[in-house]
Amino acid sequence: MRIRLAVVAVALALSGPAAAQSLMSGIDLTSPAMTEADMTRAEVEARLAAQPGAAVFDQARLNGLDLSGLDFSGASLRGARLNGTDLSGARLDGAVLDQAWALKARLDGASLKGASLFQTQMQDASLRNADLTGARAPANFSRADLTGARFTNADLGADLKNQSMGLMRADLTSAKAEGADFTGANLLRAVLEFADLKGARFDRANLTTASLAGANLTGASVAGAVFTDTDVASARLVDLVGLDETRLDAASNLSRAITR
Structure with missing residues (x-):
């Protein structure tokens, strides 16, 4: 089982969001690897205390545990299983969660400043008011609750200089991100299709070639x-704050967007 899941994790790393989504159908989400824990909260706390700022939980099964309020700053959780785990109020500043599984995890109010979420699977997770300032997060946030989350100066975009592992970017398809802050964020080629972005802040954000198709940006600050080549087909672009019409004119499918 461990070998099979490791192969899947590598496959996800070699693919973009769409391929990662399709691979979900080939994974048994009810298996022990995806639903059970091989550590207790007490054991997690002991490791954090023994290795402050450098604890290692790579590939650990932490599914369903209550780890709320713990300090994982600087910890490595590469490929860890965090499905359904409660990390609300936890500190993960500078933590590495690359290729971790955090389906339906709870990170409300968690701090992930400068964290690395490279192809982290966070579908249906809750990150209400979480702080991802400066994070590197080309992760899958589809259907996640990002209400009030802060992505200030975060990098969610594709790295066009290094595509040896395929095109990787953030996927926020159908995410709830009302009032989220993407000020100064890199969203190059990010997928935000059908996302609820009402009142969100995109001041100075780079949305070049991103997809906002079907997204609701009513009252968003931009x-x-x-918006160079940003796909805004069927996007709701009503009452935008700080709008520069000349910038929006560079978007794709602007004639198909809802602007009033």
Whole structure:
């Protein structure tokens, strides 16, 4: 089982969001690897205390545990299983969660400043008011609750200089992100299709070639945002704050967007 899941994790790393989504159908989400824990909260706390700022939980099964309020700053959780885990109020500043599984995990109010979420699977997770300032997060946030989350100066975009592992970018398809803050964020080629982005802040954000198809940006702040070739087909672009019409004119399918 461990070998099979490791192969799947590598496959996800070699693919973009769409391929990662399709691979979900080939994974047994009811298996022990995806639903059970091989550590207790007490054991997690002991490791954190023994290795402050450098604890290692790579590939650990932490599914369903209550780890709320713990300090994982600087910890490594590469490929860890965190499905259904409660990390609300936890500190994960500078933590590495690359290729971790956090389906339906709860990270409300958690701090992930400068964290690395490279192809982290966070579908249906809750990150209400979480702080991902400066994080590197080309992760799968589809259907996640990102209400009030902070992605200030975060990097959710594709790295066009290094595609040896395929095109990887953030996927926020159908995410709830009302009032989220993407000020200064890199969203190059990110997928935000059908996302609820009402009142969100995109000031100075880079949305070049991102997809906002079907997204709701009513009342969003977009001062200085870059919309070069951004797909806005069927997107609701009503009452935008700080809008520079000349920048929005660079978007794709603007004639098909809802603007009033």
